[in-house]
Structure formats: C-alpha cells, structure tokens
Amino acid sequence: MIPIATETEKKPSAVEVVKRQSHHLRGAITEELANDSATFTEASRQLLKFHGVYPQDDRDLRRSLRQAGKEPRHIMMVRARIPGGILSAEQYLTCDDVTSRYGGGSLRITTRQTFQFHYVLKSNLQSTIRELNAALVTTLNGCGDQARNVISCAEPMTGSAHEELACDRAALVTAIGAKTNAYQEIWLDGQKIAEDAQETEEPLYGDVYLPRKFKFGFALAGDNCVDIYSNDIGLVAHVDDGHISGYTLLAGGGMGRSAGVKATYARLASPLGFIPRGDLVPAALAALTVFRDFGNRSDRRFARLKYLLDDRGLVWFRDEVASRLDHPLAAPRPLLWQRAEDHLGWNSQGDGHWYLGLFVENGRITDGHEGTLKSALRTIVERWRPEVHLTTQQNIILAGFLPKDRSAVETVLKAAGVRLPWEVSKTRRNAMACVGLPTCGLAVADSERALPQLLPAFEALFNDLGLGDDDISIRMTGCSNGCARPYISDIAFVGRSLGKYDVLLGGDFLGTRLNQIYQELVPMDQIYASVAPVIAAFAAERRDHERFGDFCVRVGLERLREMAVSPASGNPRP
Ligand code: SRM
Numbered sequence: 001m002i003p004i005a006t007e008t009e010k011k012p013s014a015v016e017v018v019k020r021q022s023h024h025l026r027g028a029i030t031e032e033l034a035n036d037s038a039t040f041t042e043a044s045r046q047l048l049k050f051h052g053v054y055p056q057d058d059r060d061l062r063r064s065l066r067q068a069g070k071e072p073r074h075i076m077m078v079r080a081r082i083p084g085g086i087l088s089a090e091q092y093l094t095c096d097d098v099t100s101r102y103g104g105g106s107l108r109i110t111t112r113q114t115f116q117f118h119y120v121l122k123s124n125l126q127s128t129i130r131e132l133n134a135a136l137v138t139t140l141n142g143c144g145d146q147a148r149n150v151i152s153c154a155e156p157m158t159g160s161a162h163e164e165l166a167c168d169r170a171a172l173v174t175a176i177g178a179k180t181n182a183y184q185e186i187w188l189d190g191q192k193i194a195e196d197a198q199e200t201e202e203p204l205y206g207d208v209y210l211p212r213k214f215k216f217g218f219a220l221a222g223d224n225c226v227d228i229y230s231n232d233i234g235l236v237a238h239v240d241d242g243h244i245s246g247y248t249l250l251a252g253g254g255m256g257r258s259a260g261v262k263a264t265y266a267r268l269a270s271p272l273g274f275i276p277r278g279d280l281v282p283a284a285l286a287a288l289t290v291f292r293d294f295g296n297r298s299d300r301r302f303a304r305l306k307y308l309l310d311d312r313g314l315v316w317f318r319d320e321v322a323s324r325l326d327h328p329l330a331a332p333r334p335l336l337w338q339r340a341e342d343h344l345g346w347n348s349q350g351d352g353h354w355y356l357g358l359f360v361e362n363g364r365i366t367d368g369h370e371g372t373l374k375s376a377l378r379t380i381v382e383r384w385r386p387e388v389h390l391t392t393q394q395n396i397i398l399a400g401f402l403p404k405d406r407s408a409v410e411t412v413l414k415a416a417g418v419r420l421p422w423e424v425s426k427t428r429r430n431a432m433a434c435v436g437l438p439t440c441g442l443a444v445a446d447s448e449r450a451l452p453q454l455l456p457a458f459e460a461l462f463n464d465l466g467l468g469d470d471d472i473s474i475r476m477t478g479c480s481n482g483c484a485r486p487y488i489s490d491i492a493f494v495g496r497s498l499g500k501y502d503v504l505l506g507g508d509f510l511g512t513r514l515n516q517i518y519q520e521l522v523p524m525d526q527i528y529a530s531v532a533p534v535i536a537a538f539a540a541e542r543r544d545h546e547r548f549g550d551f552c553v554r555v556g557l558e559r560l561r562e563m564a565v566s567p568a569s570g571n572p573r574p
C-alpha cells in the first residue's frame with residue numbers, strides 16, 4: 001500500500017481520502033449513475049475525473065437560474081485519451097457521431113491533442129463512453145491524479161525515427177495507463193472482479209494514485225511544436241544516423257499557478273539527463289514513482305512535480321531517478337530548437353502521400369456562421385479515409401492523401417466556407433485560447449469566446465507595421481491555471497476577473513522562456529491599447545532578425561510600460 005503524505009506526515013487532503021476509500025476509482029459512481037439527480041456528489045466528482053468526466057454547469061445560465069430559484073443546468077465534459085492525437089478515420093467518425101448525438105454538437109481539440117465533448121447530460125454519459133470505447137477510444141486517464149494523455153508532435157511523417165518514436169510512445173502509454181477494472185465495470189459491461197484481486201489491480205498507482213496530474217510529452221530534437229518544457233517530464237528524442245539513439249529528459253515543467261496564491265508559479269522543465277532509447281520506459285516510470293512517493297499529498301496547490309523538484313533540488317531528483325534505474329543518468333544533450341509553429345498546410349509525408357494541416361480556431365470543430373468545418377471534415381474523412389492527427393496547438397491534420405486528391409479536398413473545404421491555412425493570418429494561426437466560459441468551472445473570464453474578438457485589431461496592426469510574416473504567439477486563458485500555456489507565449493492575456501486580464505510579455509516563440517507580467521487587470525476593451533505601443537516600438541527598433549519576445553526582454557518591462565499609451569488617451573482600434 002502506498003503511504004499517503006509520505007514524509008510530511010501532514011493531514012492528507014480530502015481527495016486523498018476519497019481515492020483511498022474508492023476501491024480503485026469505483027466509489028459510488030454506479031449507484032449515482034442510476035439515481036434521479038442530474039449530477040454527482042463531491043466524492044464522485046473527484047473520482048469521475050479519472051474516468052475522463054468533469055461534471056460542470058452552464059456558467060452563462062448559473063445566475064439567472066439561481067435567481068429563479070432553479071437548479072443549475074448540469075452538464076458533463078467528457079475528455080478522451082488519444083495518445084499522440086492519432087485517430088483512424090473510423091474513430092474520428094465515431095467521435096463526430098457521439099458529439100452530435102450526446103454532446104453539444106462540437107468537437108473540441110485540446111492543447112494536449114485530444115477531444116473533449118461538452119454538454120453531455122448525465123443520462124447520456126454511459127452511452128457516450130460506451131460508444132467511444134466500441135471504437136477503441138478510451139476516456140480513462142483523460143483526467144485525474146494519474147499520467148494524462150501523452151503528447152507528441154503530430155506531424156505524420158514516415159521514416160525510422162518517426163516510427164521509433166511512435167513505438168516508444170505506445171510502450172510508455174501502456175506502462176503508465178491505469179489498470180483498474182472499475183472503468184470496465186461502470187461504463188462497459190458492468191462485470192465485477194473479485195474483491196481479493198483488487199490489491200493488485202493498480203500495480204503502479206496503488207490505491208491513492210498520484211498526488212496530482214502528471215504529464216509526459218515527446219518531441220523530436222529541434223521541433224518544439226508541443227511546448228515540451230511545459231510537461232512534468234519532457235522526452236526529447238535525438239536522431240543519429242536516421243534512428244533515435246536516446247532521449248534527453250526534462251523534468252518539472254508546469255504552467256498552473258493560482259493568482260491568489262503567490263507561492264505558486266509556472267515553471268519550465270529543467271534538463272535532467274540523457275537516457276539510451278532502451279531505458280525510456282524504466283526512466284519514465286522512475287520519474288513518475290518518485291513523484292508518487294514524495295509528492296505533496298496534503299496541499300493540492302503544491303502537488304506538482306515542479307514544487308517537489310524545487311523543494312528537494314534537481315540533484316536529489318536525479319539521484320532518486322538513477323537509484324530506481326540502477327545506474328546514473330548521462331548528462332543531458334544540448335537542445336537547439338529551430339521551429340515551433342504547427343504543421344499546417346499541405347506537406348509531403350515522405351512516402352508519396354501528403355498531409356493537410358488545417359487551422360481550427362481555438363480547437364472548436366463545429367458548424368457555425370464562419371463555415372461548416374465539422375460537416376466538411378466528415379465529408380472528407382468519409383470519402384478519403386485519412387488518418388487524423390490532433391495537434392497540441394488545437395489544430396487537425398488529415399494524412400494519407402495522394403497528390404491527385406489535393407484539389408478535390410480543397411474544394412470540399414472551400415464549399416463549406418472553411419479558410420485554408422494559407423488564407424489565415426500568421427497572427428491567428430499562432431494564437432490559442434483555452435475553453436474558459438461557459439463550461440469551465442474555474443474560469444473567471446472569457447477566453448475561447450474573447451480571443452477572436454481581439455485578433456482582428458492585432459492582425460491589422462501587424463500588417464500595417466510589416467510584421468504580418470513574423471511568428472508572434474498570442475495566447476489567452478480564462479484564469480491563471482494556464483491551460484493554453486500562456487506563460488510561454490510572446491503575448492499572453494490571463495483572465496483575472498470578468499472582462500479583465502493580466503497582460504504578459506516576453507516569452508519566446510520557441511517555447512523556451514517564461515513571459516512576465518506587464519500590466520495587471522486590463523479591461524478587455526483596453527488590451528489592444530496596452531500592447532499596441534510595444535508592438536509599434538518593436539517594428540521601429542528591432543535589431544536584425546530579432547524576435548518580438550527577445551525585443552521585450554532586451555528593452556525591459558519598465559521601458560515597455562512607459563511606452564504604453566494611457567487608457568485615457570484612447571486608441572484608434574477597438
Ligand atoms: Fe487544464 C483544469 C481545460 C490543458 C493546467 N483544465 C482544467 C479544467 C478541467 C477545469 C476544472 O478542473 O474544472 C478545464 C476544463 C474546461 C472545459 O470546460 O473544457 C481545463 N486544460 C483544459 C484544456 C481543454 C484547455 C484547452 O482549451 O485545450 C486542455 C485539456 C488538455 C488535455 O487534453 O488533457 C488543458 N491544463 C492544460 C495545460 C496545458 C498542457 O498540459 O499542455 C495546463 C498547463 C500545464 C500544467 O499542467 O501545468 C493545464 N488545467 C490546468 C490546471 C492547473 C494545474 C496546476 O498545476 O495548478 C487546472 C486546475 C486544476 O487542475 O485544479 C486545470
């Protein structure tokens with residue numbers, strides 16, 4: 001049995017007790033699924049996360065329903081686990097069917113390259129999960145205190161290194177997946193396993209799982225499209241003579257911070273060591289189990305690997321990992337990143353086939369007033385049966401086309417009013433927002449709905465100043481938790497209260513530097529005015545090949561603030 005609150009002996013948090021008493025994530029979920037309530041008790045809500053389910057309520061309706069003396073509109077968010085973001089055509093079509101039948105009609109690509117289904121009613125939860133599982137799409141490990149969806153670059157290339165990385169990713173996913181039979185019992189065939197078999201049910205996680213979420217990401221050295229430094233453990237593959245020779249391990253990345261808790265912070269992962277390819281799974285398990293055994297189980301706000309690492313030191317962590325591996329780690333290899341933009345547009349896969357990376361605004365695949373993307377994707381997937389890759393920048397890649405198919409595919413998209421990636425400005429292609437309101441229970445401000453309102457002014461400004469071809473990332477979140485990884489973008493808007501955002505500047509496009517708070521609590525209608533003078537100064541004063549974030553760091557926040565037009569003086573753009 002894994003001890004709770006291992007060395008601190010502090011009182012375990014309430015969630016630790018719920019986990020321990022749940023018999024490997026069973027709790028009372030089955031009983032509560034059968035009752036008349038439209039939602040679940042607090043204990044079940046915690047356990048449901050492990051099954052990929054978040055009970056939510058429609059935040060847009062919350063106040064009016066309360067005032068009318070009514071219950072909130074209870075809805076569920078279901079998150080799939082899609083390692084590497086890869087789906088077959090059939091799996092994609094199932095996801096599309098499921099959201100049309102049980103969800104709000106949209107598919108939401110997440111920043112960890114999976115799908116979320118919003119607005120699922122409790123009465124449809126079981127059908128949703130069953131139908132996804134029938135297509136071999138699980139929701140177990142989608143959320144909860146365990147290893148989450150393992151991400152990697154979504155580019156569907158052929159060649160030994162890509163195949164080896166896919167193989168290593170699959171091996172890791174198998175090793176870190178929860179093994180509890182509770183998922184099967186509750187959602188699939190309802191069969192119970194014997195009580196005495198339960199202690200061995202979770203050989204890795206035990207009965208209290210991890211202190212909190214744990215994230216693994218893969219990158220190929222040179223291409224940081226996945227934001228590798230934001231993961232608890234980043235695995236950077238080095239290719240020598242066409243084959244992966246090994247991985248540089250990065251440890252302790254995390255974006256989450258709490259605006260109200262000063263001691264919380266975003267952190268980039270630190271280089272830990274180099275491991276040969278054959279050591280990948282043992283090394284990853286060693287890192288995960290150090291967190292399992294020593295992570296904070298009394299205060300969830302500090303229960304991430306980054307805090308453990310900063311508390312005990314990188315050397316301590318490396319020694320712990322090495323002792324579980326039975327040999328020391330070699331020094332990390334130097335990392336040089338050449339690119340970080342998503343893999344959009346038509347590109348050759350290297351085997352005669354082509355893939356098309358399509359821009360999806362904030363990951364929302366839907367049929368709306370700006371085109372019927374969802375229907376168009378369905379048509380294409382039904383007709384050409386491409387493999388589907390979801391990206392960590394909330395976009396979608398369709399793979400496996402012959403050169404002769406390309407124009408017909410484009411015709412389908414154009415007829416549906418979908419903008420092809422080369423018709424979308426770089427500003428927009430490089431922008432991301434988290435879900436935020438109205439579904440996210442933690443949102444204090446709009447994000448997915450707000451960012452598209454801000455972008456036209458920035459697109460126009462960048463064009464006016466001749467910066468339209470520059471890669472400058474803009475990210476927005478509805479609270480400080482950092483789900484769109486705002487703290488490593490060039491420009492970030494982080495929700496602080498309804499309609500107000502902290503503005504952060506000075507990250508870098510390659511995802512290797514954290515940005516800094518430039519202005520706090522800026523009202524939505526003054527965000528443009530707050531940043532525009534800095535962008536104008538960049539256009540006027542940049543050095544040769546200097547990037548926006550580097551300029552902000554060179555000039556310094558003090559001077560950037562001086563450049564800001566006071567909100568009272570107004571600004572020509574909305
Ligand atoms: Fe996140 C919590 C959405 C990626 C850090 N995140 C949430 C919840 C589940 C809110 C909740 O706990 O009730 C959000 C659901 C909103 C909704 O209605 O859908 C939510 N997070 C998302 C997604 C969908 C954002 C998106 O627009 O794509 C991403 C789903 C990823 C996935 O497929 O697994 C998402 N979340 C991230 C990332 C980015 C990443 O992992 O690359 C981060 C920052 C990295 C990190 O983990 O530090 C992130 N989410 C958080 C946190 C802060 C964790 C912390 O250390 O403090 C929370 C809050 C929490 O866990 O208590 C959170």
Ligand code: SF4
Pocket residue numbers: 434435436437440441442443444447477478479480481482483484
């Ligand atoms: Fe919700 Fe905050 Fe994450 Fe946005 S950053 S999805 S508002 S928890």
